[in-house]
Amino acid sequence: MENAQKKIDELVKSKDVLLFMKGSPEQPQCGFSMTVSKILKDLKIKFYSINVLEDEEIRVGIKQYSNWPTIPQLYIKGNFIGGCDIVKEMYQKGELQKILKITT
Amino acid sequence: MAISREELFRLLKSGFPDGEIKIDDLAGDNNHYAANIKSSKFKGKTKVQQHQMVYAALKGKMGNELHALALTTEEK
Numbered sequence A: 001m002e003n004a005q006k007k008i009d010e011l012v013k014s015k016d017v018l019l020f021m022k023g024s025p026e027q028p029q030c031g032f033s034m035t036v037s038k039i040l041k042d043l044k045i046k047f048y049s050i051n052v053l054e055d056e057e058i059r060v061g062i063k064q065y066s067n068w069p070t071i072p073q074l075y076i077k078g079n080f081i082g083g084c085d086i087v088k089e090m091y092q093k094g095e096l097q098k099i100l101k102i103t104t
Numbered sequence B: 001m002a003i004s005r006e007e008l009f010r011l012l013k014s015g016f017p018d019g020e021i022k023i024d025d026l027a028g029d030n031n032h033y034a035a036n037i038k039s040s041k042f043k044g045k046t047k048v049q050q051h052q053m054v055y056a057a058l059k060g061k062m063g064n065e066l067h068a069l070a071l072t073t074e075e076k
Helices: A002-014 A031-042 A056-065 A084-093 A095-103 B005-015 B047-057
Strands: A017-021 A048-051 A073-076 A079-082 B020-025 B032-039 B068-075
Touching: A002 A017, A002 A056, A017 A031, A031 A084, A079 A084, A079 B047, A084 A095, A084 B047, A084 B068, B005 B020, B005 B032, B005 B047, B047 B068
Parallel strands: A017 A048, B032 B068
Antiparallel strands: A017 A073, A073 A079, B020 B032
8 A cells, every 4th residue: 555655656746747537538437537638638738647447556546645535636746736626627717727837 | 326415415514514505416316416615614725625625524425425526615
């Protein structure tokens, strides 16, 4: 379990924009994951995604890592930004675009 | 794996006694809800912290009994 947290921490810090999701941006397996990946695609942002359905350790571990019970989860520069509702709200208000412009 | 609207309301109300809580059952299946909560407890908190407070009020049910909860939180 500790190893999983370490692995997740390294992953999160290794990418500027990282999305933990169910499925892939091309084939999302859940509507919430689809929404967030679609927003990132619309913004033409280069992002990495991890399919939590392919790794049980990460699927369980990421929820502890961020104290957040659901997937998707978006990280920018190692910071947890939010799940679907927050990302959507930030996108609609233009806040997400601002953060991405500053950090990437 | 579902939770009734009444149970969801009760949990949210116990977490946010001053809360103005609106709940919609999106799919009519007791498993996909949208909730809007206005509470003074959100004051000075980030969105992530606000939602974490809501999840804490749901006592581990989020992601388990409750599959989907579209959440909006506002300061009162």
